[in-house]
Amino acid sequence: MNLITILLSLTALIDFFIVYLILSKSDKNTSDKVFIFLNIVIILWIVSDIFYSIASEFNLFWAKATYSAALFLPFAYLYFSLTFLSEKKVSKKTIVFSFLFPFILLILILINPESMIQKSQNGFIFGYIYFLYILYMASYFIISYIVLFRKILLFSGTKKGQINFIFYGSLISSILALTSALILPLFKIYDLYFLSPAFTLVLSVCITYAIFRHHLFNIKVIATEIFGALIVIIFLINALLSQSRAESFLNFGLFVVIIIFSILLIRGVLNEVRSREKIVKMAQNLKKANLELQKLDKAKSEFISIASHQLRTPVSVIKGVASMMIEGDLEKFSEEKKNKFIKSLWEKSCKLENIIDDILNATEMTNSKYRIRGEKAELIDIKELIKKIIKDFHPVIEKRGMSLSLKNVSNDLPKIYGQTQYLQEAFGNLIDNAIKYTPSIGTDYEARGKRDKKGIISISITKEENNVIISVEDNGIGIPQKESFNLFKKFTRGSNARDMYTDGSGLGLFVVKEIIEGHYGKVWFESELNKGTTFFVSLPINSLKEINVKKHIIDD
């Protein structure tokens, strides 16, 4: 066995080892699997190359076999460069298309091997297929480089470092390999031909390092791996240098045992490192969960404190009026005043009931409350529903000197499947919010001060593709940008709204979101501070069957 065979065997072994490392990786993605494929092709190439080196000089059969084995290497490499660190999947079309060329070349080689390579006195003569071969290889590698280079430009940080490494590593190794395997033979230089698979080692090692980067940074693992590699190499050389058959047998047996041992050792160390990383991650998750709980707890206490205050406000009025009635004070007032008292009694009782409703809604943990049920759903005319709600709000609107109107309605509005009471509540909440946070002319105890502009709320209902869009637009105080994320959550209110309106429970928008999403719709808003806000609701135009199908998909 000569040095070249040893070198090639070593390369094959290291590639086997690399395949093993990747196979033992816990979360393999597509590029990992493609890399395994790439290395298997390399190993096949090396094996036929070993046979070529053992065989008689210029053995045509093994030369052809080697070229055929290497045929799919550029394809594998291209596939790898497309999938490495890529978020999108590579389309089947691309894969099939790029597989086509090597496949065609393979057919050509099988049918017409003389046009690829022929034997001559002191070497080979290369036919047109050989030049196609070079063209195919070169172009695939160039495309792969372009793909990788674009990724270098695209990514930053550690990802960029990884791709950089692979790019330059593969550039070096493929130039060396291509030159020694393809270019030099053209100039009758066959000496370096054997070496070409060895150059792929540079590539494989670079890629492996890139994949395992975060593992290899751990000193323990690196040291163990180097140690394992050294021991394996020493025992391999020892086995290869055996003098007799028996000794050779023994030493190869030892070599195999050492390989297994090294693999187990490295595996053990990798496992330890991995489990330690897992523990660190678990501790971090625990910490995060703890912080979340603390936040939730604080939100709950705040909510309780606000809720109890809100509940007490109407109660104090009810008690006040009632006690004056009991003590006979009420009789001392005019009829008009007496009626005012009794009216406030009624209004505050209603308000109390509303607040209790809101609080109960807030504490409801499941969000299936508002999901429409097939049996209870009915076809609803949104336009009529909105008109009714507008009518209900008329007294409040009058009192505040505002205007609330249905501005723009598409002509052929289809009816929507839903539950009327829920949709009524949702739209009612949106309009209520618009009223609350839009100051208007005239004195107002519930809205911020007075202003010169009239508060205007306009509603429009339009049809867009498969949805009906309802928008509620006001010219009120607007919503600050940074609050938008939390607006639909429980218990929040925009900070500018908190200043303005201290009544209510902070749950209106949460309920709106639950109801609309329960109807398989969406709710969102656009706003400009001090100019106004528009809330949008989209409801799908569905058949009842579709609703039930959706329900099953979502619930299962």
Place this chain on the structure above:
Amino acid sequence: MTENKRILLVEDDPDQILIYKSKFELEGFFLIVSDNIVKTMDFALNDKPDLILLDLLLRNENGLDILEELKKNPKTKKIPVVVFTNFDTEESEDKALELGAVKYIVKAKITPNEMVNEIKKIIG
């Protein structure tokens, strides 16, 4: 001898104002109503109230800010301030008394009659 005792009520709930204005006027007090810091300071400086009833949750302001302001101004700091609110927490009470309120009353826990008695205790 409650005649001509003036009370400044700082409150923004109209129903609450209805109750207390009616009750206090029945008892012979003279009532002024304010709902923000500017009007409150104005009344406190110019109308010589004998007592200020201060709600904490107003639409634009925090009643505690008004309390602080009243106690800072040498012309108004002698006027007794009764904090009158629905926040029933020890924290809130401590803060109000710290800032100089003479009493902290939770609205929902008192009737108008009892309220009048408390006020009579303070200003006669």
